[in-house]
Amino acid sequence: MGRIAYLLSAVVALSGVVVYMARASGEGNGEAVPxxxxxxxxxxxxxxxxxxxxxxxxxxxxxxxxxxxxxxxxYREGKLPFPDGAIIxxxxxxxxxxxxxxxxxGRAQSFVAGAPIxxxxxxxxxxxxxxxxxxxxxxxxxxxxxxxxxxxxCFPCHQPAKAExxxxxxxxx
Amino acid sequence: MNRKSMLMRAGIAVIVAxxxxxxxxxxxxxxxxxxxxxxxxxxxxxxxxxxxxxxSQSGDKxxxxxxxxxxxxxxxxxxxxxxxxxxxxxxxxxxxxxxxxSTEPGAPIIPDTLHDVDFMVRDSxxxxxxxxxxxxxxxxxxxxxGFRLGTLADKPPQANDAKCGFACHTVVANKDYVFTxxxxx
Numbered sequence: 001m002g003r004i005a006y007l008l009s010a011v012v013a014l015s016g017v018v019v020y021m022a023r024a025s026g027e028g029n030g031e032a033v034p035x036x037x038x039x040x041x042x043x044x045x046x047x048x049x050x051x052x053x054x055x056x057x058x059x060x061x062x063x064x065x066x067x068x069x070x071x072x073x074x075y076r077e078g079k080l081p082f083p084d085g086a087i088i089x090x091x092x093x094x095x096x097x098x099x100x101x102x103x104x105x106g107r108a109q110s111f112v113a114g115a116p117i118x119x120x121x122x123x124x125x126x127x128x129x130x131x132x133x134x135x136x137x138x139x140x141x142x143x144x145x146x147x148x149x150x151x152x153x154c155f156p157c158h159q160p161a162k163a164e165x166x167x168x169x170x171x172x173x
Numbered sequence: 174m175n176r177k178s179m180l181m182r183a184g185i186a187v188i189v190a191x192x193x194x195x196x197x198x199x200x201x202x203x204x205x206x207x208x209x210x211x212x213x214x215x216x217x218x219x220x221x222x223x224x225x226x227x228x229s230q231s232g233d234k235x236x237x238x239x240x241x242x243x244x245x246x247x248x249x250x251x252x253x254x255x256x257x258x259x260x261x262x263x264x265x266x267x268x269x270x271x272x273x274x275s276t277e278p279g280a281p282i283i284p285d286t287l288h289d290v291d292f293m294v295r296d297s298x299x300x301x302x303x304x305x306x307x308x309x310x311x312x313x314x315x316x317x318x319g320f321r322l323g324t325l326a327d328k329p330p331q332a333n334d335a336k337c338g339f340a341c342h343t344v345v346a347n348k349d350y351v352f353t354x355x356x357x358x
Contacts, residue, residue, distance in 0.1 A: 045224075045225075046224050047224075048224075049237055051284055052270075052284060053235070053275075053283045053284075054230050054235060054282040055281040056280070057281075062228045062229065064227075091356070093357075098229070098352075100344060101229075101352055104352070105231070109231050110229065110232075112229040112353070112354070113227045113356040116356070160278055168277050168278075172270060172284040
């Protein structure tokens, strides 16, 4: 192998490692969703917990709702509307029974988070997203942004939570 | 205002003040709780800010599992599963809420009231006789907004010793006594 080819293969291998590491640690960015132009925020997997939920609908998921520091501060202080810069993340995993846990409980009652389904974000920017209540909406599956059609449904679906600045999730103490 | 109603008002004010102070004290007091011979609540100060490992649901409860930075780093480095061990200093917190059905669209199951918080800490010297892990369970008491030690009357029953979780967690002794797997994105 020539020196250049060797160097090239080293660089390719290294960049593969870098990409892999970035994915593994929950680093964000990459492709943006249509309409709102939101990218995956870096480090969102490390954000603090707002609440959890089990949705039995289409996804049948277990979900964690996390917030960046701006969002967590607003939640803890009970401040509405959320200030610009607040980002709320919703991580959904498949709802799977845990045989291991059931063994410990002595009966079938335990469900845990299985494979990831998708992640969603709400990004507050009252100027940029003035037409949708100040929120930009995003959804990603395996790092790939959702199409325009599902994103069009976000704002209308969140209308029932209008009194709470379009945010459904309450802070769980 | 006559004397009687004035007295009554003063009385009510005192009762309100006492109740208020009582609630504040018990909320503060959680850090004085300690499993006899075992873990103290104060060893987990700030757990509310820890990062999320995973979410689960069990019977009428929904729960989240949080871990301190030492343990999160270990999870990410792949310490989960057969034969792998977490480093000493790893701490895990599990928050149980009583679950309820939300009235919002999709009617998700969401946390209602706090039920209890459970902790595990790994210290192979201190907890050498219980698989290197110490366990604690603190039951939430809604009326006082405080906590108390878990007892044998609770579900699951917890004796007041440092080994309350050891028996159950032995099911996963091959995974360093930790049930919860890190939830991937």
